[in-house]
Amino acid sequence: QKEVEQDPGPLSVPEGAIVSLNCTYSNSAFQYFMWYRQYSRKGPELLMYTYSSGNKEDGRFTAQVDKSSKYISLFIRDSQPSDSATYLCAGSGGTSYGKLTFGQGTILTVHP
Amino acid sequence: ETGVTQSPTHLIKTRGQQVTLRCSSQSGHNTVSWYQQALGQGPQFIFQYYREEENGRGNFPPRFSGLQFPNYSSELNVNALELDDSALYLCASSSPRGPQETQYFGPGTRLLVL
Numbered sequence: 001q002k003e004v005e006q007d008p009g010p011l012s013v014p015e016g017a018i019v020s021l022n023c024t025y026s027n028s029a030f031q032y033f034m035w036y037r038q039y040s041r042k043g044p045e046l047l048m049y050t051y052s053s054g055n056k057e058d059g060r061f062t063a064q065v066d067k068s069s070k071y072i073s074l075f076i077r078d079s080q081p082s083d084s085a086t087y088l089c090a091g092s093g094g095t096s097y098g099k100l101t102f103g104q105g106t107i108l109t110v111h112p
Numbered sequence: 113e114t115g116v117t118q119s120p121t122h123l124i125k126t127r128g129q130q131v132t133l134r135c136s137s138q139s140g141h142n143t144v145s146w147y148q149q150a151l152g153q154g155p156q157f158i159f160q161y162y163r164e165e166e167n168g169r170g171n172f173p174p175r176f177s178g179l180q181f182p183n184y185s186s187e188l189n190v191n192a193l194e195l196d197d198s199a200l201y202l203c204a205s206s207s208p209r210g211p212q213e214t215q216y217f218g219p220g221t222r223l224l225v226l
Contacts, residue, residue, distance in 0.1 A: 042220075043202055044218055045217070098145070098213065105152075105153070
């Protein structure tokens with residue numbers, strides 16, 4: 001079993017939709033949770049990070065962490081075609097402090 | 113502020129050869145991490161360097177080695193290349209003013225081993 005599981009999709013939504021991206025993880029020591037966006041043939045771009053459980057909002061993006069169920073989510077409101085990319089979740093903490101463990105990534109397409 | 117840069121952008125090698133990839137960290141960042149990303153997969157942690165010392169290593173064999181220089185730039189060396197080493201190699205840096213987990217990635221070096 002991978003430490004971070006993520007549905008690879010692909011996920012296709014119309015412009016303006018609310019997108020929900022999800023990951024589960026197995027390592028109870030994880031304290032930091034990150035979401036990255038990766039455009040084709042580019043490096044990952046840090047979107048948001050959260051520490052421990054809770055919500056964090058940044059513009060159209062909201063990250064949620066539920067440590068009791070080991071579930072992390074990213075919501076994108078008013079999705080735009082420019083949001084079309086691969087979204088990667090990652091966790092870190094405990095003995096893997098400073099090391100990011102990534103999910104497989106979810107391919108998102110927002111069509112006009 | 114200059115972001116993370118990597119060179120070369122693309123590289124083709126044959127099995128058994130050796131390769132050196134280079135990374136310049138973002139200004140003010142003193143920690144550099146290297147990741148391998150196979151096609152269709154998430155990045156996998158190779159190792160991290162802090163103050164020129166290896167500061168953690170993932171499940172990669174010893175033929176993957178690295179260096180960090182006093183200016184915080186870094187190299188990844190891979191010896192005895194295998195076909196499965198074909199991947200995008202990513203370098204990420206993090207600032208001493210924030211958690212090491214907030215890592216900023218470069219564009220990557222795409223390595224093809226034939």
